[in-house]
Amino acid sequence: EAGVAQSPRYKIIEKRQSVAFWCNPISGHATLYWYQQILGQGPKLLIQFQNNGVVDDSQLPKDRFSAERLKGVDSTLKIQPAKLEDSAVYLCASTTQPNYGYTFGSGTRLTVV
Amino acid sequence: GESVGLHLPTLSVQEGDNSIINCAYSNSASDYFIWYKQESGKGPQFIIDIRSNMDKRQGQRVTVLLNKTVKHLSLQIAATQPGDSAVYFCAENDAGFQKLVFGTGTRLLVSP
Numbered sequence: 001e002a003g004v005a006q007s008p009r010y011k012i013i014e015k016r017q018s019v020a021f022w023c024n025p026i027s028g029h030a031t032l033y034w035y036q037q038i039l040g041q042g043p044k045l046l047i048q049f050q051n052n053g054v055v056d057d058s059q060l061p062k063d064r065f066s067a068e069r070l071k072g073v074d075s076t077l078k079i080q081p082a083k084l085e086d087s088a089v090y091l092c093a094s095t096t097q098p099n100y101g102y103t104f105g106s107g108t109r110l111t112v113v
Numbered sequence: 114g115e116s117v118g119l120h121l122p123t124l125s126v127q128e129g130d131n132s133i134i135n136c137a138y139s140n141s142a143s144d145y146f147i148w149y150k151q152e153s154g155k156g157p158q159f160i161i162d163i164r165s166n167m168d169k170r171q172g173q174r175v176t177v178l179l180n181k182t183v184k185h186l187s188l189q190i191a192a193t194q195p196g197d198s199a200v201y202f203c204a205e206n207d208a209g210f211q212k213l214v215f216g217t218g219t220r221l222l223v224s225p
Binding site: 043045 | 204
C-alpha cells in the first residue's frame with residue numbers, strides 16, 4: 001500500500017510571499033488532515049476534510065491560510081502572505097475514518113526568511 | 114538532518130535496556146490513543162494504539178498501558194535498540210471532535 005505522498009519536500013520563501021503544499025492520501029481514505037509542526041513541538045491540527053467537505057477548520061488562520069480538497073482525493077494547503085512564524089513542517093495525514101489508523105506523510109519543511 | 118525537537122524531555126538508555134516513556138493527557142472524553150515515533154526529517158510513524166475500553170495492549174517489543182483514572186499513558190519498549198532512537202509522541206482522539214491531539218513528545222536516545 002502506497003503511503004501518504006507530500007510535495008515539495010522543502011521550501012524556502014521570503015516573508016509576504018505565497019506558497020502551496022500538495023498531499024495525496026492513501027487510496028480510499030476519506031478523511032484527510034493537515035497538521036503544522038513547529039520545531040520542538042507536537043503536530044497541531046490545522047484542518048480536517050471528510051471527502052471534499054471541511055469538518056473542522058477552527059485552528060486554521062483563515063486570514064492567510066486556505067485549503068481545499070476539490071475532488072475528495074488530493075488536497076492543497078496555501079499560505080498567502082507568509083510570516084516568519086509560519087516556518088514549520090506541514091504534515092498531511094489520512095485515515096479511512098476518524099478514530100482509526102491515522103497515517104502521516106513525510107511532510108513539507110517550510111522556512112520563511 | 115534537522116532535529117525534530119531540540120528542547121524536548123530526553124530519556125537516555127543503554128542498548129538492551131527496557132524503556133518507559135510516559136504521557137499525561139488532559140481530555141477525559143478521549144477514547145482512542147496512539148503512540149507515534151518520529152525520526153529526524155520524517156513524519157510520525159504509527160507504533161501502537163489502544164482504545165479506552167482496554168488498559169493494556171502489546172505489540173512486537175512494545176506495550177502500551179492506559180490508566181484512565183489518572184489520565185496517564187505509557188509506552189514500554191523492550192530490549193531497546195539504537196534504531197529506536199527518535200522522538201516519541203502520544204496522541205489522543207477526542208470522540209466528540211474526531212481529531213488527534215498530540216502531546217509534547219519525548220526524545221529517546223539509545224547508546225550502543
